[in-house]
Structures are given as C-alpha cells and as structure tokens.
Amino acid sequence: MCGISAFFGFRAPLYIYRLLIELQHRGQESAGISVLRNGKLFTAVKKGYVIEAFNPSDLALADVYAAIGHVRYSTTGGYMDAGGQPIEVGLKPRMAVAFNGNIINYRELSRRLRIEKPMTDTEVLAQLISVLTAENGGDVVEAVRELPYYVVGSYSIAILTSEPRIVVARDPKGFKPLSYSCSDRWFVAASETAALDGVGVDLWHEVQPGEVVSFDGYSLEKTEAHLTDTPTPCVFEYVYFSRPDSYFNGVQxxxxxxxxxxxxxxxxxxxxxxxxxxxxxxxxxxxxxxxxxxxxxxxxxxxxxxxxxxxxxxxxxxxxxxxxxxxxxxxxxxxxxxxxxxxxxxxxxxxxxxxxxxxxxxxxxxxxxxxxxxxxxxxxxxxxxxxxxxxxxxxxxxxxxxxxxxxxxxxxxxxxxxxxxxxxxxxxxxxxxxxxxxxxxxxxxxxxxxxxx
Ligand code: SF4
Structure with missing residues (x-):
C-alpha cells in the first residue's frame, strides 16, 4: 500500500505536497516528489512524513507546471533502506514513475530485463515501462497498455514524462484505487477521492480497472489496456486502508x-x-x-x-x-x-x-x-x-x-x-x-x- 498523486497546472509541486499529506495514512516511510522544470525532471525522495520531508516554501516554483508524488509503505525492498519513489528511468522521453501495488513476478521480469539484484518491484516495473516505451517509439501510453501482457500483480501508477505528459492507470483487476479530475487548465490524480476533496476538487472520476488516462497540458485521452480481466478490487481497502471519506468503486x-x-x-x-x-x-x-x-x-x-x-x-x-x-x-x-x-x-x-x-x-x-x-x-x-x-x-x-x-x-x-x-x-x-x-x-x-x- 502506498499513496500516489499527479498534478498538471499552476503550482503543481504545492498541490502534490497537499495531496501527499491527504494520503499520508497510505505510507509513512518516505515521501517523494518529481517535478518537470524547463524540460528536465528533478526528483527528491526523503524519509519520514511529508511535512518533515518537504518545506512548502521550497515547492513554490512558479515555472513548474507538472509534478507527481508518492508516499511509501514497503512490500519489497525492506523498510527505510531502499525503494523511495518516484523513480526516474528512460531517455526519450525521460520519465518518473510512482506506483502503488505489488508485482508478484518481479524477479522473473528482472531476469528478462537483465536487471541485476533489483531492490524493489517498482524498479523493475519502471524499467519495464521504459523498455516498452522505447519499443513503441517513445509512446508511454502504448507501453502502459501493454503492461498486462507481462505483469502479474497489482498496480496503480502515475507517470510524469519530459514530453510533457502525465499518465495514470490501474491494472485490469483494479486492485488499488486511483481517481482523477480535469479541466481545461489542470489535471489532478490521487490514490483516494478524499485527497482530491482535500484540495478542493468537487467532481472526480475513478480510473476504471485497465483504464489508461493521459494529459499533455491541452487534451485528455482515455484508453484501455490491451488485456482485459474481471475486476477484483481489494476488499481490505474498505476494511482498513482507505479513508472513510473516500469512495472506491462508487462505494463510500x-x-x-x-x-x-x-x-x-x-x-x-x-x-x-x-x-x-x-x-x-x-x-x-x-x-x-x-x-x-x-x-x-x-x-x-x-x-x-x-x-x-x-x-x-x-x-x-x-x-x-x-x-x-x-x-x-x-x-x-x-x-x-x-x-x-x-x-x-x-x-x-x-x-x-x-x-x-x-x-x-x-x-x-x-x-x-x-x-x-x-x-x-x-x-x-x-x-x-x-x-x-x-x-x-x-x-x-x-x-x-x-x-x-x-x-x-x-x-x-x-x-x-x-x-x-x-x-x-x-x-x-x-x-x-x-x-x-x-x-x-x-x-x-x-x-x-x-x-x-
Ligand atoms: S483482499 Fe487481501 S489479499 Fe486481496 S489484495 Fe486486498 S489485502 Fe491483498
């Protein structure tokens, strides 16, 4: 369980900071933010709570319009010693990946990708997206659509690319929550609807199982993963993990x-x-x-x-x-x-x-x-x-x-x-x-x- 967030628009890093605080209950080991500035990605990951890790005055960057964030709770890689996110990978485009879920077959994938001793499944997933993006001529959306051919497990992801573009997606079984909202001026996504409420977003949509949503600053595109499946959302989100004020699959x-x-x-x-x-x-x-x-x-x-x-x-x-x-x-x-x-x-x-x-x-x-x-x-x-x-x-x-x-x-x-x-x-x-x-x-x-x- 982790929390992820994405924002495209004015004051993006500050919105990410606020969203991560709203998602703090989903992970308290580390907090990370990637921003896109003058076509280059910059990522900072720090241990501890969001308010300890980042100072909002450092995030008031008027020239940054796109950012993603992550709060971590580890399932692979051990506590505190590895695996903070987002992770940066790839060249054309360069991308930062934030991920909530678990890749069951990450060891097998790491062998196929020739990654020696991967610290976390996130590292393997990010490399896989990077390789598939390169194979698809730099098309990140197409790479994410192909993920179910390779991945056994659960993923809700947010990707920020240097193009610029933000891509958010859920696995076809829809284990983990992820929601978004969009206007003609901004795009925002977060693991839980309560986080979107918390930054003043009234109308949001849940990313559907297998759905891939992309925003490039001008237009929103929605498409589907190449493999579909019967959704089996995690019941434990209702039992314990999600905030009571969140909706998951339309149920509060x-x-x-x-x-x-x-x-x-x-x-x-x-x-x-x-x-x-x-x-x-x-x-x-x-x-x-x-x-x-x-x-x-x-x-x-x-x-x-x-x-x-x-x-x-x-x-x-x-x-x-x-x-x-x-x-x-x-x-x-x-x-x-x-x-x-x-x-x-x-x-x-x-x-x-x-x-x-x-x-x-x-x-x-x-x-x-x-x-x-x-x-x-x-x-x-x-x-x-x-x-x-x-x-x-x-x-x-x-x-x-x-x-x-x-x-x-x-x-x-x-x-x-x-x-x-x-x-x-x-x-x-x-x-x-x-x-x-x-x-x-x-x-x-x-x-x-x-x-x-
Ligand atoms: S219901 Fe239990 S086993 Fe299934 S994803 Fe949730 S926590 Fe894991």
Whole structure:
C-alpha cells in the first residue's frame, strides 16, 4: 500500500505536497516528489512524513507546471533502506514513475530485463515501462497498455514524462484505487477521492480497472489496456486502508464499514454496557455495531496522533509503538462490560495491548468484535500481510484460543459473506481471508519466501 498523486497546472509541486499529506495514512516511510522544470525532471525522495520531508516554501516554483508524488509503505525492498519513489528511468522521453501495488513476478521480469539484484518491484516495473516505451517509439501510453501482457500483480501508477505528459492507470483487476479530475487548465490524480476533496476538487472520476488516462497540458485521452480481466478490487481497502471519506468503486468506505458493524452485531451479539471503537479505523464499524445492537457507543480509547499506523510500521517497532499508541478514558470503561470493535485482527499485537490497557483501567469485561473475517493468508498484491505463521488466525484456528491470547472475555469475527455484502459489489479480492487468489497457479509457499522479510 502506498499513496500516489499527479498534478498538471499552476503550482503543481504545492498541490502534490497537499495531496501527499491527504494520503499520508497510505505510507509513512518516505515521501517523494518529481517535478518537470524547463524540460528536465528533478526528483527528491526523503524519509519520514511529508511535512518533515518537504518545506512548502521550497515547492513554490512558479515555472513548474507538472509534478507527481508518492508516499511509501514497503512490500519489497525492506523498510527505510531502499525503494523511495518516484523513480526516474528512460531517455526519450525521460520519465518518473510512482506506483502503488505489488508485482508478484518481479524477479522473473528482472531476469528478462537483465536487471541485476533489483531492490524493489517498482524498479523493475519502471524499467519495464521504459523498455516498452522505447519499443513503441517513445509512446508511454502504448507501453502502459501493454503492461498486462507481462505483469502479474497489482498496480496503480502515475507517470510524469519530459514530453510533457502525465499518465495514470490501474491494472485490469483494479486492485488499488486511483481517481482523477480535469479541466481545461489542470489535471489532478490521487490514490483516494478524499485527497482530491482535500484540495478542493468537487467532481472526480475513478480510473476504471485497465483504464489508461493521459494529459499533455491541452487534451485528455482515455484508453484501455490491451488485456482485459474481471475486476477484483481489494476488499481490505474498505476494511482498513482507505479513508472513510473516500469512495472506491462508487462505494463510500465509511458506509461499507458501518454496514460491516451492523452485520457483526447481528452475527455476534453480546450483553454489554458500552461499544468502544479502536481508533481510527474501527470507528465506523463500531458505530454500525452500536446502532444495530442498541448498546451505546463511547470514546474509551484516545489515540496518540504522533505515533503512526502500527500496521504499516517495521516489525520491530510495532510492538513497542502499539502500547504507546492509546490512552484510556477511565470513567468510560471502569466497571463496565466493553465491546471493543476493530476493523481486522492481523498479528494480535495491538489488540492484546489494548485489551490489557482496558483491564488495567478497570473494565469489567472486554469482548472483542472484528468487522472482517479471520486473516489467515498472506497478500501478494501490495499489503504487508506477513507469512501465515505470523498471522494469529492462521496459527490459532480457534477464536476461543485467540481470545485467551488477547486476554479477552470473548472474540468473534464477521463472516466473509457479511463483509462482502456490506461492500455491496462482487467479485472482490478476499484472498487474505479466503485463500482464493485472483491469479491462477500461485505457489504460496514460494511467494511467502520471496516476500517475507
Ligand atoms: S489479499 Fe487481501 S489485502 Fe491483498 S489484495 Fe486481496 S483482499 Fe486486498
């Protein structure tokens, strides 16, 4: 999971800066911006949050009309040590590539492209686009249309070329979100619609699965990838990743999460005094649970906003930070039967810390309710779900046993059916829950060893 953005028009770098801040929840390891100035590309990539990495006064470049940006969360290449984006490749045209997704067959592609020891799949994807562009006489759009012939995996991409041109595209299965808007004076694209809202864009369109959209400063062109496929958008965008105020495939994420909470209350009721959400991603589902069950919701946990999303943090840091991340509102929990609602349960690290915190501050009972089904399988399409042995529901099949590990009085999940129904579109990729991957003949054991760190 990463965030990407593109802007063509006056004050492009400042718009990219604002868009990346709106997308910060999609990656906090590094931030990068490429700009086109006097026909030349310049790229800066820095570690950390966008506001630490860039100073807006340095980005007030009146002579720059096109830029792209990226916030990174790594799935290949390791944490902090490699793989910041955008990446520059090619000569005619020179281009900068920003990418959200994961290329499953990047090692095989790197051998075909003769790239020695690629650090990341982004590097391989960028080189592939560069080679295909050269083969197509410098036509980047045609190169992107050909990607599905070669790539197994997921990609939402933004490309800035020295022509100048901005190209944005999604893979034919449409795993990851990407939206854009355009007028006769500007073009803007971002991973999430909420980011476009955040810079004042009222009317936007989602890039369709397999669609390639290009803007050269004068005209917008839309075309399709050469291979089409049945779209299988990532259900986890609805469960956790996307902002609740974003739309994905026409469904507002908050609405889907509320429905998941309502279904959870129907499927796994419990006698309780208060529903407490795990902030922030459990909030919408907790609201749905509260509405459907009639148990009042209250804010019993306060999140320290200066600690990032622990899910998208390096493994060693997660445990330490998850215990620092929350404070308890004692008067809300003391002596009460608490239903603790979260979006998902991956490793169990954060949930265990929270349950212990609630008990320490006097909760009478703690019943954990999860708005999605058990995560039992790794993701190879762009999310850092670890190997099966690190997933608590893969190691411990019985929810009673998991509840013991969490020190909870009970634990219940939503069903797969209820989660998918709550989103309301089919098919969706649900591989991390169901084990049914939307690609044929994947060798999970082999891929686990490639993508695990
Ligand atoms: S495996 Fe899970 S996280 Fe990965 S793309 Fe599919 S639904 Fe999304």
């Amino acid at each position: 994420v908050h609405v889907a999460r509320v429905r998941m909470g309502e279904a959870l209350a129907a499927n796994a009721p419990v006698a309780a005094d208060v529903v407490i959400p795990v902030p922030d991603s459990g909030r919408s589902s907790a609201l749905g649970f509260s509405r459907a069950s009639g148990v009042p919701m209250d804010e019993g946990l306060m999140r320290n906003r200066y600690v990032g999303r622990s899910f998208i943090m390096p493994p060693g840091l997660r445990e330490a930070l998850s215990s620092m991340k929350y404070g308890v509102v004692r008067d809300v929990v003391r002596g009460r039967r608490v239903v603790l609602v979260d979006d998902s349960l991956i490793r169990g690290t954060t949930m265990r810390s929270i349950v212990l915190l609630l008990r320490r501050y006097g909760a009478g009972e703690v019943h954990v309710r999860i708005a999605s089904p058990p995560v039992r399988y790794p993701c190879f399409m762009g999310i850092d779900f670890p190997t099966r042995r690190e997933l608590i529901a893969s190691r411990l099949k019985d929810p009673v046993r998991i509840a013991e590990v969490l020190h909870a009085d009970s634990l219940a999940y939503n069903t797969l059916e209820a989660m998918v129904d709550s989103v309301g579109i089919r098919p969706l990729c649900t591989a991390c829950f169901s084990g049914t991957y939307p690609f044929k003949n994947l060798n999970i054991d082999q891929l686990e060893s490639i993508f695990s760190r």
